[in-house]
Amino acid sequence: MSGDLKSFVEAIGLVGVYIVTFSESGLLVGFFLPGDSLLFTAGFLASPAIGLFKIWPLVLGAWIAAVLGDNVGYEFGKRAGKSLFKREKSLFFNPSNVLKAQAFYDKHGGKAITLARFIPVVRTFAPIVAGIGHMDHKRFTFFNFIGGTVWVWGMTWAGYFLGKIIPEDKIDHYLLPIVFGIILLSVLPPLYHLYKENKKAWYQKLSDKLVVWFKYKI
Secondary structure, eight states: OOHHHHHHHHHHHHHHHHHHHHHHHHOGGGTTSOHHHHHHHHHHHTSTTTOSSOHHHHHHHHHHHHHHHHHHHHHHHHHHGGGGGGOOOOSSOOHHHHHHHHHHHHHHGGGHHHHGGGSTTHHHHHHHHHHHTTOOHHHHHHHHHHHHHHHHHHHHHHHHHHHHHSOGGGHHHHHHHHHHHHHHHHHHHHHHHHHHHHHHHHHHHHHHHHHHHHHHHO
8 A cells, every 4th residue: 555645544534534525625725635536545445455444434424525515615606706806816826716617617507516526626616606606506506416426426436446356465556556547637627728728829829920920011
């Protein structure tokens, strides 16, 4: 077992997993927390070969924490979220994160609450943006329930069943590459979005230069 991962999860325990899941789902300071890899690793550690946790308390507790976290984010956005657009950049807050979540929400509508679960940073700010936009609470709850269920249950049970398949003496060999793969998949969407934005800006800049050049030549 990877010493660092095992030590970290052992140190925070079930309550720590709940707190991290809750914080990343709806608190502004939670955007940097490793929700995907943490849930997967916790599920892995709950497998019979390791047995650090009981799987059902882990799954149910993390699921409740995720759903409640999004609700807290929604209520915060509804009551005080507009002030975020006026806040300056700091160590724990970047206005661009709110704008990214806003753009994601505008593009996907209510289903953004479900899809955002699988996109770091956006999943923290999406419920806040939904609150700012006064999204119907019943509709928000519906998408929040689906997203929280698929995300938490999918990540933890994937780790759990993989832990059952991998031989105990091979755990060290497989866990770190798998967790690294999950982290990589988690950051690919925002990296792709950043690439598209930069590419679009580059083409726009090139287009502007060509227009100026042709005007000069003509």
